[in-house]
Amino acid sequence: VTALVRALRDICGAQAVLEERSDLEAYVTDWRGVYTGTALCVVRPATVHETARVVAACREHGAVVVPQGGNTGLAAGATPLALSNAVIVSLSRMRTVRSVDAPGCTLAVDAGCVLADVQETARAAGRLFPLALAAQGSAQIGGLIATNAGGTAVLRYGSMRSLVLGLEVVLADGTIVDGMRALRKDNAGYDWKQLFIGSEGTLGVITGAVLRLFPTVRSSVTALAGCGTAQAAMDAFALLNESLGETLSACELFHDDAVQLRCAYDPSLVRPMPASPWYLLLEAGSSLRSLSEAVEAGLERAVERGFVDDCVVAGTSAQARALWEWRESISESEKRSGPSAKHDVSVPVSAIPAFLERAASAVVERHPGVRVLPFGHAGDGNIHFNVLLPGDGSVDAASVNATVHAIVAEFRGSITAEHGIGRYRRDELPEHRSDAEMRVLRAIKHALDPDGRMNPGAMLAI
């Protein structure tokens, strides 16, 4: 037992420090199961003060800190790799709801609170916490902030950055910074919390947050539209965005190939609109009583204009679920189909059709045998331009990534719209950012973590 482990036990109690290889396994393996790293130990502080002392002890003993929430990230941002001296600081014991302010629409929580619990807490208070994503049963608020998580309603509510009003963090030297303010507006000084949102654990440990809540959505409408081309689908989006305005909360785009893929695994399913190569899944919601008329009228106009060929509006919540499943099942279908090259790119919303065309032709031309499977949050400009690889291993995922990301750069897009840089895309970042911008990133890192003790190797090379 090292002096550091003894110190951590003193701070948090012996049971809060995990050292056994079998205990560590879940913490050193990333959510996708791609990477397995190593750590000196996992420590699970129960309070912000324990966290601060843990970080200070790590510093004192020359260890580095890798903060970890639910470990559901998709970029291996919380997986210590090639580090001989990493302590994983798990926030999982810090799951207290500190306060709920229903009329003020705010909620103060510990960083370890699980997203599904936060949603439920808001619901019980007659409010909505709009962040929703697949991993919500495990993902923790701190990790969701550190990765600026997106999810299904970014179009209307923004990503985590728009949902955080206040933040409490522990800096690399163990200092607690208490910014747990429940303010909708605050222009007093640099908004430093913005740096921690999306910082992937590289600037400090997020220990608490004040979140924004919203009025409950009373009427919501889900609809699926079949379109002849991606351009027609995006024209339909633009038209519906204009007519539905503030009520539009999701606009998901996917191709009939994805539908066919799913049908191949479940022959009992019938393709909803076999004549249309592209699908647009829409969701609109309102605190107002009825919206379906407006949605139906908007869709009618899109049909009249020739943007939409056919459409269906869910009449029941079961029908709505069934429509959503066409979108949500894609990853599972993709997984079952074999190896793939995944992407999480964004381009300007209006450039989506051109991007899809350019990227698809480049990929197919340069990498014979692949199939493109693009889908994603089209209303946000975020496309998971995934590519199915031939089973014979003849095509390397990294080379497909390079092809796609080069096209993304032509459109001034981002190589990661929501998943983050982490360790997956770290070495690609400098290719997609100017030297000036990389200097700014490094200056920020150095300002807040001068000794490089916070999650080294994530986002920026060591």
Next chain:
Amino acid sequence: VTALVRALRDICGAQAVLEERSDLEAYVTDWRGVYTGTALCVVRPATVHETARVVAACREHGAVVVPQGGNTGLAAGATPLALSNAVIVSLSRMRTVRSVDAPGCTLAVDAGCVLADVQETARAAGRLFPLALAAQGSAQIGGLIATNAGGTAVLRYGSMRSLVLGLEVVLADGTIVDGMRALRKDNAGYDWKQLFIGSEGTLGVITGAVLRLFPTVRSSVTALAGCGTAQAAMDAFALLNESLGETLSACELFHDDAVQLRCAYDPSLVRPMPASPWYLLLEAGSSLRSLSEAVEAGLERAVERGFVDDCVVAGTSAQARALWEWRESISESEKRSGPSAKHDVSVPVSAIPAFLERAASAVVERHPGVRVLPFGHAGDGNIHFNVLLPGDGSVDAASVNATVHAIVAEFRGSITAEHGIGRYRRDELPEHRSDAEMRVLRAIKHALDPDGRMNPGAMLAI
């Protein structure tokens, strides 16, 4: 003529460099006319490249840079004071609209574009740029970003921070950082642009921005409600916020004293609801066709619940304007009434009634002869808790500020919700922020402006 002035003339042309005292006057006096400073000269670059060379030349010749937009800020953030070597870099010649993307809902502009022109550009493209404030005929986009401007529709659209997708800046060493991305989502690295939003010119010069546009609002409803107490007014807000949800764009609170004050200066006016001490001015808008039913129903329920005593819904846009004028005329009335102590505080929305009560009783008790005149963006928690001072000079505005800000601190509020720190509130900031937080602010400043050349004395003491 100094070597620096010669260098600036070489870069921008002789006519772009102002040295005459009479030419400088408008640039060295703040919008409120409270402060007058001094500057070596004003330089008006025409492009980002000229701006970069100007900043580099200032550095080379040992001068400091004070960026200035429309000079409409309310915190003297752009007024060089106690600086013997300041060059004012005015962005006023950089007013090109770089590109408009109507379907993608983005607009790329030079920093010197005037807000009213940007609104008009959006309108001409069938879109809405929702930022609106009193100085919109002069205020420039760069300054509005550097101060994270708020305005009348923050409740629905957020402040400038929510409206900026991309940013181009010149750093203190003259490096251009091009982050002009038109992306709704981007998690690639620290979101450094967030630091420049609200940086008050202390980290660099903002030269361009990509802004978010929104669908046009088709139906909008303005209503005025009279309420018996501030708590009743905020209860009405909570109820209407819940029933109107995403459509609510403004909720302004003011007291009958303000109405009476205006009536005193214009005896032809009749107080709208003389029996109610508090007024709530509401605006809701929607891309949907008709909203007025929903607004009327919500108000009816607020009446039934006893939150609202009486109300009127504007039937025409002239009526709507007349209702807004009750709110917008307050500053003018205040000015005409004599000296006052101004505040721009925010507290959690639900704490507004308690804050108003505590602050009013503290102010009246400690400063005999004053009258409180609170009003503001209640839906955002932002109250201009202004205090009319006796004409005999017996009460000092600074001591009233101290009283009010101490109460703000009790509520974990902010001493400036929208106007910023600038030089007005600079020396108060450390009293309202922890040592840890001040260290973070200074670390950020040092990381990006190590020699202290960017707007020294604004936000942070030199």
